[in-house]
Amino acid sequence: xxxxxxxxxxxxxxxxxxxxxxxxxxxxxxxxxxxxxxxxxxxxxxxxxxxxxxxxxxxxxxxxxxxxxxxxxxx
Numbered sequence: 001x002x003x004x005x006x007x008x009x010x011x012x013x014x015x016x017x018x019x020x021x022x023x024x025x026x027x028x029x030x031x032x033x034x035x036x037x038x039x040x041x042x043x044x045x046x047x048x049x050x051x052x053x054x055x056x057x058x059x060x061x062x063x064x065x066x067x068x069x070x071x072x073x074x075x
Contacts, residue, residue: 001022001023001059001062001063001066002066003022004018004019004025004026005063005066005067005071008022009071019063023056023059023060023063026055026059027051027052027055027059030051030055031048031052034047034048035048
């Protein structure tokens with residue numbers, strides 16, 4: 001997600017589209033790590049259902065924090 005924001009900051013292609021792609025790739029990477037855990041299929045599916053909304057919320061909060069604190073562009 002940080003690399004996505006860095007690319008947006010310096011190259012500025014299409015910010016909403018690239019931000020959504022970066023968010024999706026971050027969540028997919030987390031899901032791939034989650035599915036490699038040595039637990040049952042049922043538990044992995046349940047954790048995935050919980051992981052997706054929680055990770056999206058955390059990453060969106062992180063993106064707002066990053067914009068305000070690191071780049072100085074407050075809302």
